[in-house]
Structures are given as C-alpha cells and as structure tokens.
Amino acid sequence: MTRALDVTALASDLIRHPSVSPDPGESQIALGETLSVMGFEVFHLPFGEGEERTPNLFARRGKSGPHLCFAGHTDVVPPGQDGWRHGPFAGSVDKGVLYGRGACDMKGGIAAFVAAVSSFLAGRSDPKGSISLLITGDEEGPARFGTVKVLEWMKAHNQIPDFCVVGEPTNPTVMGEIIKIGRRGSINVRITVKGRQGHVAYPHRADNPVHRLIHILNELTEKPLDQGSEWFEPSSLQMTSIDVGNVATNVIPAEAKAALNIRFNDLHTGTALKEWIETVCHRHAPDCDVAASISGESFLTSPGPELDALKASVHDVTGREPRLDTGGGTSDARFIALYCAVAEFGLVGASMHQIDEHVAVSDLDTLKRIYERLLERTVA
Known part of the structure; x- marks a missing residue:
C-alpha cells in the first residue's frame, strides 16, 4: 500500500x-x-x-x-x-x-x-x-x-x-x-546587411549598409503586427541589437547587423513571419543575410x-x-x-x-x- x-x-x-x-x-x-x-x-x-x-x-x-x-x-x-x-x-x-x-x-x-x-x-x-x-x-x-x-x-x-x-x-x-x-510563439532573427567600406568624405566610392538597415528596421517596426486575438494579446516585435562595430568616425562600415525577437499569437506562424521579414529585408538590401530560429509556435x-x-x-x-x-x-x-x-x-x-x-x-x-x-x- x-x-x-x-x-x-x-x-x-x-x-x-x-x-x-x-x-x-x-x-x-x-x-x-x-x-x-x-x-x-x-x-x-x-x-x-x-x-x-x-x-x-x-x-x-x-x-x-x-x-x-x-x-x-x-x-x-x-x-x-x-x-x-x-x-x-x-x-x-x-x-x-x-x-x-x-x-x-x-x-x-x-x-x-x-x-x-x-x-x-x-x-x-x-x-x-x-x-x-x-x-x-x-x-x-x-x-x-x-x-x-x-x-x-x-x-x-x-x-x-x-x-x-x-x-x-x-x-x-x-x-x-x-x-x-x-x-505565444517565439522567433529570433539576425539580419546582416553587407556594403562596401570607404571614407565618409567620399560616399560615392562606398556603399553604406547602415542606411539600408535603417530602412529595413523602419518598415518592420512602423506598424503593429496585429491587434490581438480572442485569447492572446497583440504580437510584439522587439529589436534586441543593432551593431556596426565601427570605432572610427570617418569610415563607412562594410556591414551592419541587427537582431530582433517576435513573440507572436495565434494569428501568425513562425514560417510566415520569417518569410515576411525576408521579403522586407531583400526589398531594401537584396544581398543581405537573414538567419531565423523559431523556438516555438x-x-x-x-x-x-x-x-x-x-x-x-x-x-x-x-x-x-x-x-x-x-x-x-x-x-x-x-x-x-x-x-x-x-x-x-x-x-x-x-x-x-x-x-x-x-x-x-x-x-x-x-x-x-x-x-x-x-x-x-x-x-x-
């Protein structure tokens, strides 16, 4: 017993x-x-x-x-x-x-x-x-x-x-x-925009990746993802890092990176969000790299x-x-x-x-x- x-x-x-x-x-x-x-x-x-x-x-x-x-x-x-x-x-x-x-x-x-x-x-x-x-x-x-x-x-x-x-x-x-x-589901995304390094006084000889990254992040964050659903609060996209690693004040960097996390409700799937982010990124920077990890739906x-x-x-x-x-x-x-x-x-x-x-x-x-x-x- x-x-x-x-x-x-x-x-x-x-x-x-x-x-x-x-x-x-x-x-x-x-x-x-x-x-x-x-x-x-x-x-x-x-x-x-x-x-x-x-x-x-x-x-x-x-x-x-x-x-x-x-x-x-x-x-x-x-x-x-x-x-x-x-x-x-x-x-x-x-x-x-x-x-x-x-x-x-x-x-x-x-x-x-x-x-x-x-x-x-x-x-x-x-x-x-x-x-x-x-x-x-x-x-x-x-x-x-x-x-x-x-x-x-x-x-x-x-x-x-x-x-x-x-x-x-x-x-x-x-x-x-x-x-x-x-x-909620969770997806982590790392974005790397590549450019061409150069002197800030001669921007026509360089390709500034920071400017294109700014356009990407602006489009990703300018509108709410949704207004929530019956059982869930609105989905949340939060930037977690923006990094250039540039210690010089007169150099256009060769690349710029950003990281974000989305906690998403039942109106989305991780795959659909990944595809949306890739579309936005490639619109502004066709050769950028997008690495996404879906930790849960x-x-x-x-x-x-x-x-x-x-x-x-x-x-x-x-x-x-x-x-x-x-x-x-x-x-x-x-x-x-x-x-x-x-x-x-x-x-x-x-x-x-x-x-x-x-x-x-x-x-x-x-x-x-x-x-x-x-x-x-x-x-x-």
Whole structure:
C-alpha cells in the first residue's frame, strides 16, 4: 500500500541535488526511486551525447485511460551572485518558507504532484485510469534533448496521455490566480546587411549598409503586427541589437547587423513571419543575410472537460476562480501541445531565478491538494 508522502520533505530533497541545466541526473535517480516504490514503471531516457547529454524520466502507473500526465523539469538556472540567506542547494525551511534553487521553478511543483499521487493512492484500490510523469533535465537550457525527444519516445511506445498538466509556476502573487492554456510563439532573427567600406568624405566610392538597415528596421517596426486575438494579446516585435562595430568616425562600415525577437499569437506562424521579414529585408538590401530560429509556435488549449476539471480543482481548494491566460514566455508545453491537450498550473513564481528563490510551505500543501483533487476528478 502506498503511504502519503510529505511534500516539503520531497521538495527539500530534490533541491539538495544540485542540477544546474542540464541536470547531471542525480535528482532524477532519486525521483525514480521514490516513484518505483509507489508502483510506477520508471524509464530513464537520456538523449544527446557529450556535454549535451540530457537525463529524462518517464514513469507511468496504470495501463488504461483516462491517462493524466504531469510534466516538469529538474534542471535549474545557476545560483547567480552571492547573497543567499540559505545555501541555494540546502533545501532549508525557515519560518514556514522553503528556500533553494528550484523551490518554485520547479522542484516544488514536482514534489507537490508526487505527494498528491501518494495521498491519492493511500488506502485506495487501483484507479480506473493511468497517471504518468514526464520529467526533463534541460528545460532551462536549449531544450533539444529533453521533452521533445521524450514525447517522440512516448508516441513510439503508445504512452501519449489524454491531458497533461505542466507544473510551471503560473501564479503571480497567490495560489489560484492563473491557469495558462496557451503561450505565444517565439522567433529570433539576425539580419546582416553587407556594403562596401570607404571614407565618409567620399560616399560615392562606398556603399553604406547602415542606411539600408535603417530602412529595413523602419518598415518592420512602423506598424503593429496585429491587434490581438480572442485569447492572446497583440504580437510584439522587439529589436534586441543593432551593431556596426565601427570605432572610427570617418569610415563607412562594410556591414551592419541587427537582431530582433517576435513573440507572436495565434494569428501568425513562425514560417510566415520569417518569410515576411525576408521579403522586407531583400526589398531594401537584396544581398543581405537573414538567419531565423523559431523556438516555438503559439498554441492554445480550448476550454473543455479537462480544463473544467483543473479549474474546479483549483476552486475547491483555494475558493478562487482562476483566470485562463496565455501570457509570459515559452515553456515545454509548446512541445506537448503537438500531441495532446495541455495546461500549466503551479506555484507562485515571484522569486523564480532570483537570489533566495523560495516558496511558502503552505503553498506547497495547497498545490498538492489541488493536484490531488484533479486526480480524483480525472482518473479515480
């Protein structure tokens, strides 16, 4: 029989395994041992080679549907500068607050789900459905050999769930504020305009690439991309760098570079935006280079039974009606959305990536009880 686990002790134990992205694997080994005792079939799935080698874990309990999956990551960002009141990997509890790198982003979320499963299973016969966890070790990094590869493995082994909850810290200030049902897409673009170097006093003997780059950037930024859509705010194009590298005041440079990022809603695709930027660039500078990297497309999980169950579970425990939201940066949910319905709900994220990252012990317990209610509503 499964015994109920203490969520704070679980979170502290995970924090004590330093796992700066990519996670070297010790935290997932410990997690896998805990899940095995709880009756999960555990698969350790490393992908990548050398320095890119990324540990991943998939664990499942049950064979039938409905199948609820929890997704998260054990890797964390570096501790950063000195000044931590408690060691970043000490997992210390002080006056009802758990401190440590990953406390809210997102080892605390993983601990809350595992503790919720243990309470759900304690004293209960096997549920009708299945419960699984998809845990990666590179969400904070390039995300090349983590969730993307595990999902491919899951599809090949008939392990795709009906609904997935990503335990990212979604709440700005208090538990129960926000469920994220989508994210904007993201594209990074680098533009290089080539010219001919020369003396500024003799411009007819040179070709100034800066002037043409200015025309390109003016056209790209002069109008809004859109006015937003039903669930998304307007798309945003932001220049992130303009660089000539010219230390002389009397030289026309040979090339000029710029970089930009677009966070785009569901009115666009990364490919369409890339083609638009290329068209604008080549209109003003036919021989320019445009290098684009699409890190994720926008996605949206439309309201339905799965989201209703999550919303109701949040309300049961907190008394709040969570707002459905699509703001913020990207997460691994962008990959999961290609396979099944997905939503994000986790802890308060105000301190994530900061010195003294922390989470209230009471919030850990609240999240654990929300996840337990979701299990009762979906797989009991």
